[in-house]
Amino acid sequence: MQFDNRSRRSKILRDVNEIKASKNYTFASTGESNLSMYEFAPKEEISLRDFEDIAAQRLKALRKIEELKLREKSYDEFKVSMGKELHPIFKPCTLHQSGVLEDQRKQIRRDDVIGHFALRLAFCRSPEDTKWFVTQEVELFKYRFQNEPKSAILSFFADNKFDAETMTASEKESRIEDLASSYGLSMEKVRNSDIWMMDALDALELVRKRKVLVHAGKVYLEYESLITIIVQRLRATMNSSMARANQYMGVIEEQDRLLPRLERLTKGGYGGKEFNAAEGQSISRHQIDSASSQFFPLCMSGIQSHLRRNHHLKHGARRQYGLFLKAIGLSLDEAMAFFREEFTQKIDSDKFEKQYAYNIRHMYGKEGKRQEYSAFSCATIILNNPPSHDDCHGCPFKHSTEDNLKSILKANKIKSEDIDEMIALSKINQFDKACSLHWEVSRGHGKGSLSSLITHPNQYYELTREAVGGHQMEDMTDDKISQTSCE
Amino acid sequence: MFYVICHFPVNMTEPRPFEMNRLVDYLQHYYRKGVFPFKPYTNWLTYSKKPSEYFNLREFAFIIDKDGEEVHLRYRSFNDAFEFEKELCRVSPHKLDLGAVYNYVPKEGRNRVDFRAMERELIFDIDLNDYDSVRNCCEGATVCGKCWKFIVVAVKILDARLKKDFGFTALLYVFSGRRGVHCWVGDAKARKLTNSARSAFAEYLTLFEGDKMDLKGKGRGKTIIHPMITDCYNVIMTAENGQLVKDMVIEQSYLEKEEDTLKDCKNPQLKEELQRIFTLSKPESRWQMICLKCDEKTWRSEREKLKDQPDKLKNLPEPPSDEYKLFLLQWVLSRLYPRLDVNVSTGVNHLLKSPFCIHPKTGNVAVPIDAQKVHLFDVTKCPRIDQLLEELDKVKEDEGETKENRKMLAYKHTSLAPHVEIFEKFVEKTIGKM
Numbered sequence: 001m002q003f004d005n006r007s008r009r010s011k012i013l014r015d016v017n018e019i020k021a022s023k024n025y026t027f028a029s030t031g032e033s034n035l036s037m038y039e040f041a042p043k044e045e046i047s048l049r050d051f052e053d054i055a056a057q058r059l060k061a062l063r064k065i066e067e068l069k070l071r072e073k074s075y076d077e078f079k080v081s082m083g084k085e086l087h088p089i090f091k092p093c094t095l096h097q098s099g100v101l102e103d104q105r106k107q108i109r110r111d112d113v114i115g116h117f118a119l120r121l122a123f124c125r126s127p128e129d130t131k132w133f134v135t136q137e138v139e140l141f142k143y144r145f146q147n148e149p150k151s152a153i154l155s156f157f158a159d160n161k162f163d164a165e166t167m168t169a170s171e172k173e174s175r176i177e178d179l180a181s182s183y184g185l186s187m188e189k190v191r192n193s194d195i196w197m198m199d200a201l202d203a204l205e206l207v208r209k210r211k212v213l214v215h216a217g218k219v220y221l222e223y224e225s226l227i228t229i230i231v232q233r234l235r236a237t238m239n240s241s242m243a244r245a246n247q248y249m250g251v252i253e254e255q256d257r258l259l260p261r262l263e264r265l266t267k268g269g270y271g272g273k274e275f276n277a278a279e280g281q282s283i284s285r286h287q288i289d290s291a292s293s294q295f296f297p298l299c300m301s302g303i304q305s306h307l308r309r310n311h312h313l314k315h316g317a318r319r320q321y322g323l324f325l326k327a328i329g330l331s332l333d334e335a336m337a338f339f340r341e342e343f344t345q346k347i348d349s350d351k352f353e354k355q356y357a358y359n360i361r362h363m364y365g366k367e368g369k370r371q372e373y374s375a376f377s378c379a380t381i382i383l384n385n386p387p388s389h390d391d392c393h394g395c396p397f398k399h400s401t402e403d404n405l406k407s408i409l410k411a412n413k414i415k416s417e418d419i420d421e422m423i424a425l426s427k428i429n430q431f432d433k434a435c436s437l438h439w440e441v442s443r444g445h446g447k448g449s450l451s452s453l454i455t456h457p458n459q460y461y462e463l464t465r466e467a468v469g470g471h472q473m474e475d476m477t478d479d480k481i482s483q484t485s486c487e
Numbered sequence: 488m489f490y491v492i493c494h495f496p497v498n499m500t501e502p503r504p505f506e507m508n509r510l511v512d513y514l515q516h517y518y519r520k521g522v523f524p525f526k527p528y529t530n531w532l533t534y535s536k537k538p539s540e541y542f543n544l545r546e547f548a549f550i551i552d553k554d555g556e557e558v559h560l561r562y563r564s565f566n567d568a569f570e571f572e573k574e575l576c577r578v579s580p581h582k583l584d585l586g587a588v589y590n591y592v593p594k595e596g597r598n599r600v601d602f603r604a605m606e607r608e609l610i611f612d613i614d615l616n617d618y619d620s621v622r623n624c625c626e627g628a629t630v631c632g633k634c635w636k637f638i639v640v641a642v643k644i645l646d647a648r649l650k651k652d653f654g655f656t657a658l659l660y661v662f663s664g665r666r667g668v669h670c671w672v673g674d675a676k677a678r679k680l681t682n683s684a685r686s687a688f689a690e691y692l693t694l695f696e697g698d699k700m701d702l703k704g705k706g707r708g709k710t711i712i713h714p715m716i717t718d719c720y721n722v723i724m725t726a727e728n729g730q731l732v733k734d735m736v737i738e739q740s741y742l743e744k745e746e747d748t749l750k751d752c753k754n755p756q757l758k759e760e761l762q763r764i765f766t767l768s769k770p771e772s773r774w775q776m777i778c779l780k781c782d783e784k785t786w787r788s789e790r791e792k793l794k795d796q797p798d799k800l801k802n803l804p805e806p807p808s809d810e811y812k813l814f815l816l817q818w819v820l821s822r823l824y825p826r827l828d829v830n831v832s833t834g835v836n837h838l839l840k841s842p843f844c845i846h847p848k849t850g851n852v853a854v855p856i857d858a859q860k861v862h863l864f865d866v867t868k869c870p871r872i873d874q875l876l877e878e879l880d881k882v883k884e885d886e887g888e889t890k891e892n893r894k895m896l897a898y899k900h901t902s903l904a905p906h907v908e909i910f911e912k913f914v915e916k917t918i919g920k921m
């Protein structure tokens with residue numbers, strides 16, 4: 001195979017490295033810790049074949065994690081199965097065990113980082129891919145973190161500039177009551193567990209929810225919360241670097257040979273690739289109005305109000321909107337009722353059944369090719385099927401006139417300075433940035449609060465929901481993580 | 488002649504109403520005669536850096552009056568203290584707002600796509616408007632000494648939290664001129680906070696959603712009362728040896744109607760006890776009994792008092808159970824805990840009325856007040872622009888000083904002086920923090 005030719009080195013990883021410019025990177029940590037925050041890409045040449053092997057290994061592991069996560073009921077059971085089923089196929093998980101030789105250790109740590117970055121590259125090209133990848137990686141990291149001994153964790157913190165340390169017994173004693181009541185624990189339990197201190201600014205979400213004791217600008221964390229914080233940072237790093245990496249894909253050398261490989265890696269085989277209504281996420285037709293004003297991106301809230309006003313949608317809008325609604329969890333029956341109630345204000349229900357019902361069932365894969373259609377991404381909306389003057393689909397940042405866009409945003413109660421900025425961005429074709437800014441300011445999160453760009457209306461929706469309901473944190477803390485090896 | 492126009496009546500025993508129609512006149516004198524404390528003010532906003540590094544990047548907003556309509560002139564910025572003073576004297580705006588420190592000089596850079604607010608003080612806004620559901624003495628815009636006590640409580644709590652929990656030290660409380668207080672946190676760390684940090688801090692301090700109070704750690708199943716909440720309760724209960732809360736309970740008639748209190752009580756045993764307490768006729772005695780049953784400190788001190796009188800001691804009720812304590816804590820906090828306007832605190836670039844700005848309707852100066860002495864501040868005797876000018880004229884008559892001298896530190900000769908001193912102490916602290 002031509003790819004066996006070791007003399008032809010790929011520069012992929014060097015390019016990844018340019019994406020996340022780093023100066024003096026050495027593989028993983030040189031210290032005691034086996035973990036990496038993956039903040040710096042490896043700076044090393046590697047053959048395409050190795051690249052592919054390592055990536056495939058890791059992908060197999062991530063799929064296993066997804067499978068176990070779905071299969072096991074409790075976090076404890078999950079951990080047991082991970083030990084049985086993941087360790088044999090994924091070496092980095094065994095690093096903490098004694099008896100690993102120094103050379104092996106080096107090799108495994110190197111593969112860990114390379115594998116991670118290789119998959120980042122493979123999965124950065126769509127938000128759906130990114131989301132899936134980040135979820136599994138975070139799960140993997142969390143699991144590995146819990147297996148590390150405390151000394152290794154301390155050196156991991158030092159390597160990654162995490163300013164966290166444990167309280168001494170006397171420090172604990174001085175605020176024992178507050179500590180106990182912050183976490184609803186007995187004082188005895190507090191005395192016997194590690195309490196970590198770090199700057200409140202590194203634990204904002206926990207401060208916001210009063211889940212930690214806050215004193216003199218510091219927070220005092222239980223082990224569980226500590227993991228939450230670190231994982232949060234990992235997630236943020238990955239999301240933003242993958243959003244950026246995506247923009248650089250075009251400039252990667254050897255892309256002709258690399259891209260098909262990356263393609264192959266991500267194709268098929270894993271669950272949440274598209275934005276499908278997540279388990280338990282559902283919405284009824286009666287909730288749509290309020291969801292529209294609270295959570296929808298401009299392109300969708302525009303269609304919703306058009307529909308309420310005119311009781312009709314043309315084909316383009318029906319498809320763009322219908323698939324979006326499906327992906328946020330509107331069931332077929334609800335969708336049918338929703339459109340019927342609206343449309344039949346203008347036409348009789350017979351006509352509706354004849355002309356439109358098929359159409360709706362089709363979107364849900366119940367007619368025709370019986371294909372599951374997925375919701376349109378921003379790219380699809382922006383590039384395909386531009387709306388004509390009496391259509392209401394499309395992306396307002398791309399397709400609306402400046403005046404129209406202005407008045408929509410004004411009605412949205414966006415400040416005029418922000419409107420100006422969005423219009424400026426749309427003018428230079430940076431619709432994703434404009435839309436991200438819209439998310440930031442219209443939902444009151446503030447500029448710069450979004451870690452990745454908006455590239456999909458359903459991503460916009462989910463981010464808003466998460467931010468509003470604070471679900472983002474919940475997902476991570478719900479699992480009961482017990483303190484295993486951090487004694 | 489220096490003061491040709493001596494049109495301020497000298498004799499004033501009764502506070503007379505503020506003459507709004509002469510505001511423009513007053514404002515010009517207020518700035519031009521230097522009653523506005525330019526020196527400490529510009530020192531503050533310079534934060535002992537080069538003017539070009541900070542002061543010049545700050546947004547000021549002038550609000551001027553155009554035929555009865557307020558016009559906001561945003562993104563004003565000034566090279567230095569001198570230019571600021573000159574312009575303020577020239578325009579004498581109706582109101583003066585302070586914005587953020589930007590990455591470009593606001594005047595010039597505001598249209599750049601990458602124009603960004605970089606820093607500003609962390610601010611909090613407490614307004615009696617938001618207390619209408621628990622404020623029974625007055626309504627709407629009116630404010631009396633009784634309602635001011637809500638502000639007293641709010642300042643005490645905010646002060647405790649900002650110092651104890653967040654470790655801030657440079658804190659300034661400013662009367663908003665009508666019915667509220669603004670808090671400015673000037674520590675370098677506070678000024679550098681991101682929007683998400685600001686909103687996290689503000690939400691940490693927020694117990695209300697609308698008028699509904701939620702004490703549970705947000706998003707957790709079981710009721711865990713965060714120690715900061717318990718501490719706030721203690722701050723309220725011990726303020727002025729318990730007198731403050733007692734006065735408020737009586738003045739706001741919280742214990743007049745049995746129903747108001749019982750409706751929040753879920754525990755049948757406590758409900759019964761409360762019903763018995765409400766057979767007492769005086770609200771004072773009702774309050775005393777409730778505290779004895781539900782407040783640990785009250786119960787302890789009562790036991791201490793009675794320790795040599797065994798016959799009375801045996802009538803002392805059981806020590807308050809957790810459920811009883813929680814009931815009173817909720818009862819007190821739902822009425823007195825500060826209601827913060829989170830939106831004001833969240834944005835780095837939010838505009839807020841500047842200290843020493845004049846309230847155009849009341850003529851009141853937005854004066855800094857001492858957090859330890861908020862209870863001594865009398866809203867109805869807040870320094871007023873017309874009266875300050877009058878005081879200044881009197882000094883002139885008495886001393887015949889030269890014009891220059893007077894202008895330099897004119898405020899020192901008026902009843903604004905103690906407030907400027909409070910302000911200067913704050914400025915020192917912010918500079919000490921650099």
Ligand code: SF4
Binds near residue numbers: 298377394396432454
């Ligand atoms: S950019 Fe995408 S999400 Fe934003 S409005 Fe346009 S299509 Fe909708």
Ligand SMILES: [Zn+2]
Binds near residue numbers: 624
């Ligand atoms: Zn009142």
